Amino acid sequence: MSRIHLLSPRLANQIAAGEVVERPASVIKEILENSLDAGASKVDVEIEQGGVKLMRVRDNGSGIDKEDLPLALSRHATSKIQVLEDLESVGSLGFRGEALASISSVSRLSLTSRQASQENAWQVQTEGRDMEATTEPAAHPEGTTVEVKDLFFNTPARRKFLKTEKTEFRHLDEVVKRLALSRFDVAFQLRHNGKVIHQLRQADSQLEQERRVANICGSAFIDNALNVDVVAEASGLRLWGWVGLPTFSRSQADLQYFFVNGRMIKDKVVTHAVRQAYADVLYHGRFPAYVLYLELDPSLVDVNVHPTKHEVRFRESRLVHDFLFRTLHRLIADMRPQDQLGGERTAENVGFEQGLQPVVAVQEPSHEQGRMAFTQRSPTRYGEGAVSSGYRSSYSQPPSQGLVNDQLAGYAALHPDSAQQTGEIDEAQEECPPMGYAVAQLHGVYILAENAQGLIVVDMHAAHERIVYERMKQSYEEDVVRSQPLLVPLSLAVSEREADCSEEYADTFKRLGFELARMGEETIVVRQVPVSLAKGNVEQLIRDVLSDMLVYGESKRIEQHINELLGTMACHGAVRANRQLTIPEMNALLRDMENTERSGQCNHGRPTWSQMTMNDLDKLFMRGQ
Ligand code: ADP
Ligand code: MG
Numbered sequence: 200m201s202r203i204h205l206l207s208p209r210l211a212n213q214i215a216a217g218e219v220v221e222r223p224a225s226v227i228k229e230i231l232e233n234s235l236d237a238g239a240s241k242v243d244v245e246i247e248q249g250g251v252k253l254m255r256v257r258d259n260g261s262g263i264d265k266e267d268l269p270l271a272l273s274r275h276a277t278s279k280i281q282v283l284e285d286l287e288s289v290g291s292l293g294f295r296g297e298a299l300a301s302i303s304s305v306s307r308l309s310l311t312s313r314q315a316s317q318e319n320a321w322q323v324q325t326e327g328r329d330m331e332a333t334t335e336p337a338a339h340p341e342g343t344t345v346e347v348k349d350l351f352f353n354t355p356a357r358r359k360f361l362k363t364e365k366t367e368f369r370h371l372d373e374v375v376k377r378l379a380l381s382r383f384d385v386a387f388q389l390r391h392n393g394k395v396i397h398q399l400r401q402a403d404s405q406l407e408q409e410r411r412v413a414n415i416c417g418s419a420f421i422d423n424a425l426n427v428d429v430v431a432e433a434s435g436l437r438l439w440g441w442v443g444l445p446t447f448s449r450s451q452a453d454l455q456y457f458f459v460n461g462r463m464i465k466d467k468v469v470t471h472a473v474r475q476a477y478a479d480v481l482y483h484g485r486f487p488a489y490v491l492y493l494e495l496d497p498s499l500v501d502v503n504v505h506p507t508k509h510e511v512r513f514r515e516s517r518l519v520h521d522f523l524f525r526t527l528h529r530l531i532a533d534m535r536p537q538d539q540l541g542g543e544r545t546a547e548n549v550g551f552e553q554g555l556q557p558v559v560a561v562q563e564p565s566h567e568q569g570r571m572a573f574t575q576r577s578p579t580r581y582g583e584g585a586v587s588s589g590y591r592s593s594y595s596q597p598p599s600q601g602l603v604n605d606q607l608a609g610y611a612a613l614h615p616d617s618a619q620q621t622g623e624i625d626e627a628q629e630e631c632p633p634m635g636y637a638v639a640q641l642h643g644v645y646i647l648a649e650n651a652q653g654l655i656v657v658d659m660h661a662a663h664e665r666i667v668y669e670r671m672k673q674s675y676e677e678d679v680v681r682s683q684p685l686l687v688p689l690s691l692a693v694s695e696r697e698a699d700c701s702e703e704y705a706d707t708f709k710r711l712g713f714e715l716a717r718m719g720e721e722t723i724v725v726r727q728v729p730v731s732l733a734k735g736n737v738e739q740l741i742r743d744v745l746s747d748m749l750v751y752g753e754s755k756r757i758e759q760h761i762n763e764l765l766g767t768m769a770c771h772g773a774v775r776a777n778r779q780l781t782i783p784e785m786n787a788l789l790r791d792m793e794n795t796e797r798s799g800q801c802n803h804g805r806p807t808w809s810q811m812t813m814n815d816l817d818k819l820f821m822r823g824q
Contacts, residue, residue: 207328212274212297212304213354218506220301222361223250223350224370225507229298230345231378234258236279236291237343240401241386244375248392249367251350259342262314268323269332271310274300288497292462295506299345304330305357306350312343372396376415377463380456380490383408412441412490416454420488423447425534427491429526436495436522442530443488445480446799446806454488460497464511468751469493472520475755476527479762480797482804493519517752532796536808537633634793634808637785643777646785653812657789659780660773661801666791668769668802672762682712682727689725689737690718697745698723704748711757713741731764732757766802 206214220226227250234242237260247253263271270276277296280286286294302308303325313320320339323332351358361367368391375397379387383402390396397415402408405426413421420443428439443454457469477487501512513519634657635650646657693701701708701715701723708715712729728737740756747754774780780788792798792808801807817823 208274208330209304209328212300212330215274215297216301216305216354217357218301219298220305220350222370223254223367224374226250226254226302226306226347226350227256227371228374228378228507229293229302230254230256230347231375232292233298233345234260234343235378235382235385236293237261239342239385243388244390246368246371246389246391249364250371251361251364251367252348254347254350254371255344257342257344259340262317262341262343263310263312264314265317265321265334268310268312268321268334272299272303272308272323272325272330272332276300286503289502290460290497292508294503300330302347305354306352307348309346310343311337311339311346313339313341315341377456379411380415381458381461381463383411409441416456416488416490420447420454420490424488424490425530427526427530431522434495434518434522436493436519438491438493438523438526440491441489442491442527444534444799445477445487445531445797445804447488448477448481448485448804449488450485452486455486456490458492459500459511460494461492462502462508462511465509466511466513468513468516468520469523471751472523473527476524476531478755478759479802480531480800480804485804493523495519520751521753534797534799535633535794536792536799632790632793634789637782637789640780640785643779646780646788648785648789650810652810653814653816655789655808655810657792657808658801658806659778659788661805662792662798662807663788664769664773664801665798665807666788666795667773668766669795669797671765671769675761675765681730682714683730683733684714684727685725685733685737691723691725691738691741693721693723693742693745695721696749697742700745700748707753713757715741729757729761731761735760769802 219229223246227244231242231244234256237258239258239260242256242258245253245255245257267278275296277294279291279294279296280289299308299310307324309322309324311320311322320337321334322337322339323334325332351361372389372391375387375389379385379397379399386401387397387399388395399411399414400407402411409421412424421441423444423446424441425444426441428437430437455470455473457464457466457473459466473487473489473491481487499514501514502508504510504512631651633650635648635655637646637648639647640659641647641656644659646655646659648655648657698717698719698721702717705715712727712732713725714727716724716726718724723741725737725741732740740760744754744756747756799807
């Protein structure tokens with residue numbers, strides 16, 4: 200080994216670059232974040248050859264003072280924080296003061312800037328191993344341009360890791376999209392090899408914002424998304440944005456954007472809470488789609504846990520988890536067929552190629568446990584149906600298969616109103632219900648119904664399965680959970696933290712039908728379990744629940760297991776294909792769908808119904824073309 204010596208500034212920067220500059224996309228992220236931090240309202244990005252040859256970003260932000268220009272390129276130099284305390288509530292995207300230094304050590308970088316107060320603009324570049332900056336006068340409007348050429352020209356090992364131009368551009372484009380979603384008030388333009396890829400104007404109104412989301416995530420997403428905006432008074436947390444309907448799920452987690460105070464992050468507490476909220480309605484292995492914004496007091500989140508700041512740490516992760524889960528769970532449960540039916544085109548949505556789907560905002564109830572009320576964005580378009588109706592079925596006995604069939608047979612009796620419908624719509628009659636009136640049954644599988652928009656096709660079994668399932672869950676919750684003692688109490692060796700946790704949550708376990716007791720520092724004993732779970736793997740369940748509670752502060756596993764059981768029962772109990780239904784029975788089923796939580800998907804996440812509008816049908820027959 201040779202003697203110890205200080206690294207040259209360039210080498211030190213190149214080493215630091217290893218952390219933040221992985222590929223062109225990471226350079227664009229840093230440069231654009233600087234533009235946003237500088238208060239720009241417009242940024243233009245020009246790329247050549249996937250960013251390897253050239254990346255140029257021009258903004259109209261505050262600019263940099265001539266004297267500060269060389270500093271901007273040196274390491275540990277920032278205008279964004281002064282003292283350690285500033286870090287605890289940092290409002291800017293950057294603060295580490297090393298991005299430009301790192302980038303300029305592995306590329307040919309020039310920085311040109313002009314502040315409003317300055318006569319003309321100045322430009323800096325760095326040279327040699329000492330990274331000395333040379334400043335020259337330049338021509339530039341107010342704002343800043345950063346130009347990065349020949350990325351990794353002097354670090355061949357890194358250059359080898361670069362993928363094809365197409366792949367590198369795809370990554371870079373993704374970064375631009377994320378930032379464009381994070382700041383609706385900023386206009387973005389992206390060009391690649393001279394071609395305009397994105398041209399996004401400032402988006403102030405909700406409609407403009409939705410247009411931007413449609414541009415970036417595809418119009419199918421916004422057409423199949425609900426709008427949410429909830430504030431938790433007590434904690435000051437706010438969640439807003441768009442969540443995809445369960446039937447608009449994806450095979451990959453590629454349409455999941457989550458921003459915390461304007462910063463896009465990936466976080467396991469967040470992912471877990473969202474997945475749990477969708478647990479009951481997603482087909483196995485499918486991923487929900489969402490664009491969501493969480494806003495909270497900056498001092499409640501630590502952003503300095505990762506050099507690229509893709510991760511954050513919540514000071515109160517349980518609180519955040521709970522808020523996200525509750526809000527989204529309620530939103531999904533309260534979705535009704537009428538939320539998914541397109542209304543007529545209105546002046547406010549003609550900007551879209553396809554009519555905008557109902558966008559429903561949710562407000563947090565004044566007290567935590569309460570049911571959220573839907574507020575409709577456009578009351579004229581969605582009648583009273585969109586408001587939770589407080590509908591209660593008369594089905595309230597413990598679930599049993601016989602009852603399920605009785606219930607179906609009794610549809611007509613339960614719903615005298617719909618029983619009177621003959622399937623023909625009386626024009627003079629007041630509003631047609633969202634799912635319309637049954638006209639026929641197809642091959643014993645589908646119900647065909649006529650509604651205001653056209654034809655509705657319902658998968659009878661899938662729809663009924665969900666209705667039965669939701670009723671079983673409801674009656675299960677209303678009943679006190681019945682539990683039974685184990686013949687031989689089950690003794691479990693656990694960690695001390697897990698044992699503490701079992702004591703802390705003893706009440707929760709009890710409510711769910713379990714009786715646990717602590718026997719020693721690292722031993723607990725299970726005495727009583729819910730009747731319905733007595734035959735399952737109790738030990739595994741308890742272990743999984745304890746580990747959930749340690750990490751997330753709660754666990755839905757017990758409910759999930761019970762729900763799975765109920766789901767299986769519902770599936771067997773639901774009306775089978777080839778069962779002939781009368782028109783009143785079919786109408787009763789349609790009315791139930793309008794009033795049942797999560798009725799848009801069967802228990803396995805498949806859609807239960809589909810709409811063909813008159814327009815769709817006209818197209819099919821080339822009518823009026
Ligand atoms: P950080 O963003 O962490 O402060 P950077 O190396 O990215 O560190 O940037 C260094 C400094 O250069 C910033 O603190 C800021 O003062 C200045 N700067 C960089 N880009 C811009 C820009 N586009 N407009 C105005 N100032 C900028
Ligand atoms: Mg920065």
